[in-house]
Amino acid sequence: MVLMTERHLAAADELRRLAGWNQTSQGWVRLLQVEPEGCFVAMENYELIGTVTTITYGRDLAWIGMMLVHPNYRRRGLGTQLMQRALAYLQSHRIECIRLDATPLGRPVYEKLGFVPEWGLPRHQVTPTTRSNPQNTRELVQSDWTAVEKLDSQAFGVSRSQILRRLAQDSPATLVWPAQGPILGYGMLRLGTQADYIGPLVCADTAGAQSLISSVLGIASPRSVFWDVPDDNPLANALAKTFGFTPVRPLTRMRLGPASVPSDPRAQLAIADPSLG
Numbered sequence: 001m002v003l004m005t006e007r008h009l010a011a012a013d014e015l016r017r018l019a020g021w022n023q024t025s026q027g028w029v030r031l032l033q034v035e036p037e038g039c040f041v042a043m044e045n046y047e048l049i050g051t052v053t054t055i056t057y058g059r060d061l062a063w064i065g066m067m068l069v070h071p072n073y074r075r076r077g078l079g080t081q082l083m084q085r086a087l088a089y090l091q092s093h094r095i096e097c098i099r100l101d102a103t104p105l106g107r108p109v110y111e112k113l114g115f116v117p118e119w120g121l122p123r124h125q126v127t128p129t130t131r132s133n134p135q136n137t138r139e140l141v142q143s144d145w146t147a148v149e150k151l152d153s154q155a156f157g158v159s160r161s162q163i164l165r166r167l168a169q170d171s172p173a174t175l176v177w178p179a180q181g182p183i184l185g186y187g188m189l190r191l192g193t194q195a196d197y198i199g200p201l202v203c204a205d206t207a208g209a210q211s212l213i214s215s216v217l218g219i220a221s222p223r224s225v226f227w228d229v230p231d232d233n234p235l236a237n238a239l240a241k242t243f244g245f246t247p248v249r250p251l252t253r254m255r256l257g258p259a260s261v262p263s264d265p266r267a268q269l270a271i272a273d274p275s276l277g
């Protein structure tokens with residue numbers, strides 16, 4: 001296992017493509033810039049055959065993502081070794097609460113390492129047929145950030161302003177609700193390699209949540225849109241149904257260590273990304 005650097009990114013993105021994941025080459029750059037000492041690759045004969053990334057949110061919470069092993073090298077313990085390298089890095093930072101979003105292939109590997117499931121967030125998909133108009137939302141401006149970061153940290157459990165601002169740079173728009181007055185919700189839509197991706201999206205108000213989903217769908221490109229819908233969130237599930245989303249594959253939020261940082265599926269209508277939380 002060696003540290004991931006920029007020269008690994010093209011091969012890492014090829015592994016991502018082979019797995020059919022929706023992230024982009026820009027997503028790797030973002031992870032590497034935010035946690036340059038915490039992303040690792042497995043190499044054999046100068047060939048990149050595995051990846052894992054970490055991201056630390058202060059000293060309280062860390063996320064593990066982009067766990068990929070080349071199909072020809074699976075079931076030899078490589079995934080477990082990559083995880084152990086990532087965990088050693090995070091434990092050297094004394095971070096006790098570690099989370100990730102697991103695919104069905106990843107889940108048994110993580111369970112053997114002590115991770116426990118918290119809640120499901122199955123990926124949903126829709127291909128928008130009509131373009132909805134933005135409803136009582138507007139684009140975020142610089143002065144909105146304080147309010148947006150406060151809303152987000154209440155929902156996510158810790159502050160993650162650095163990553164939020166980077167995600168906003170890579171999103172066609174970051175919308176806030178309502179268009180006037182104090183901000184009560186916000187949401188992003190990002191371009192992926194397979195589909196547009198909704199998230200993060202936070203809004204406790206039913207009408208506001210509906211406006212935000214309608215508005216982000218209004219800026220989506222005319223291809224599929226993905227939304228990882230927390231299954232213990234009745235509002236998210238009702239809206240997913242209203243807007244025609246259907247489930248396409250399972251995903252499970254898992255935790256290692258104490259639940260010292262809360263993780264409330266009802267507080268988050270859409271996560272930022274499986275590699276980020």
Ligand SMILES: CC(C)(COP(=O)(O)OP(=O)(O)OC[C@H]1O[C@@H](n2cnc3c(N)ncnc32)[C@H](O)[C@@H]1OP(=O)(O)O)[C@@H](O)C(=O)NCCC(=O)NCCS
Nearest residue numbers: 019067068069074075076077078079080102103105106108
């Ligand atoms: C998930 C993934 C990273 C696992 O990588 P891996 O290198 O196969 O992981 P490991 O070899 O450590 O463990 C996988 C299985 O092989 C078994 N295994 C480990 N060493 C073995 C060996 N020498 N011989 C046979 N089996 C072995 C493990 O016990 C484990 O079994 P289980 O699935 O029944 O629990 C890989 O399948 C992958 O890239 N999948 C696609 C992307 C993905 O879904 N990533 C997870 C994101 S959350």
